[in-house]
Amino acid sequence: MLTSIAGESVVVTGASKGIGKGIARVFARNGAKVTIVARHGAEAKAAAKELGGDASAAIADVTNLAELEKMAKSAARRNGGIDVLCANAGSFPQATIEDMSPEQWDEVLATNLKGTFLAVKACVPYLKKSAAGRIVITSSITGPITGFPGWTHYGASKSGQLGFLRTAAIELAKYGITVNAVMPGNIITEGLESLGSEYHKTMAASIPLKRLGTVEDIGYAALFLASKEAGYITGQTIVVDGGQILPESLEALKD
Numbered sequence: 574m575l576t577s578i579a580g581e582s583v584v585v586t587g588a589s590k591g592i593g594k595g596i597a598r599v600f601a602r603n604g605a606k607v608t609i610v611a612r613h614g615a616e617a618k619a620a621a622k623e624l625g626g627d628a629s630a631a632i633a634d635v636t637n638l639a640e641l642e643k644m645a646k647s648a649a650r651r652n653g654g655i656d657v658l659c660a661n662a663g664s665f666p667q668a669t670i671e672d673m674s675p676e677q678w679d680e681v682l683a684t685n686l687k688g689t690f691l692a693v694k695a696c697v698p699y700l701k702k703s704a705a706g707r708i709v710i711t712s713s714i715t716g717p718i719t720g721f722p723g724w725t726h727y728g729a730s731k732s733g734q735l736g737f738l739r740t741a742a743i744e745l746a747k748y749g750i751t752v753n754a755v756m757p758g759n760i761i762t763e764g765l766e767s768l769g770s771e772y773h774k775t776m777a778a779s780i781p782l783k784r785l786g787t788v789e790d791i792g793y794a795a796l797f798l799a800s801k802e803a804g805y806i807t808g809q810t811i812v813v814d815g816g817q818i819l820p821e822s823l824e825a826l827k828d
């Protein structure tokens with residue numbers, strides 16, 4: 574049984590839908606005061622209303638430090654500080670190297686990689702004051718471990734997050750802040766829905782547990798990394814993928 578996260582102030586970026594909303598839901602269900610961050614206010618507010626309790630919404634683009642600093646300040650004022658940051662916001666538009674423009678590359682890196690740095694930068698002044706500051710980054714298996722056509726920019730951004738976290742973990746250790754990442758496999762979200770049912774079917778067939786993940790599967794891993802019991806774990810990653818990275822070939826998946 575993990576120590577309760579009840580009453581702690583948790584900021585989740587990209588939480589109006591998908592994995593971020595799942596993470597926020599798991600924390601809210603366990604009594605945390607959650608701040609849901611996204612660019613579109615109406616969706617963020619609707620998610621906060623759906624979660625109920627102490628959940629609230631804040632508008633910020635993770636590519637904009639001033640917006641993130643404003644968000645962090647108001648979250649800290651409202652909830653008595655910030656104990657946990659889940660840096661989750663990200664996007665995954667597909668484009669092959671031949672079709673991708675430099676601007677498309679920059680956009681994905683700006684949201685997924687620079688956005689992680691900026692969210693951490695904006696929240697660190699408050700996390701430093703927490704008795705057990707925690708940063709949980711949403712990376713991916715795509716990039717650090719696997720590859721998929723159309724996602725060179727995405728894979729680079731998700732690998733980059735892991736490079737960032739290893740040095741961030743050392744820099745922030747003196748404040749008692751831990752920095753870890755969850756690496757989801759294929760998780761059913763609004764973002765993934767857009768890739769179509771054929772994508773879902775093929776992916777499910779390549780996963781030993783024979784299903785795509787749920788957003789709560791990621792939420793529980795994030796909750797563990799944010800717990801007091803995980804206080805001696807820093808600079809590490811947890812793959813949450815139903816065993817997707819395990820098979821050496823399709824032969825390995827035959828019954």
Ligand code: NAP
Pocket residue numbers: 586587588589590591592593610611612613614616633634635636661662663664665684685688711712713714756757758759760761762763764765
């Ligand atoms: P999603 O369903 O598309 O949701 C993305 C969320 O991020 C939304 O709340 C969106 O709200 C927000 N967002 C996007 N750009 C933002 C920005 N610039 N500033 C602030 N918020 C922003 O995506 P998802 O599938 O849940 O993915 C979430 C994270 O999990 C990403 O980091 C992704 O790389 C990672 N991941 C997903 C999967 C998967 O299978 N789904 C697998 C591995 C890793 P607004 O549009 O209102 O800003």
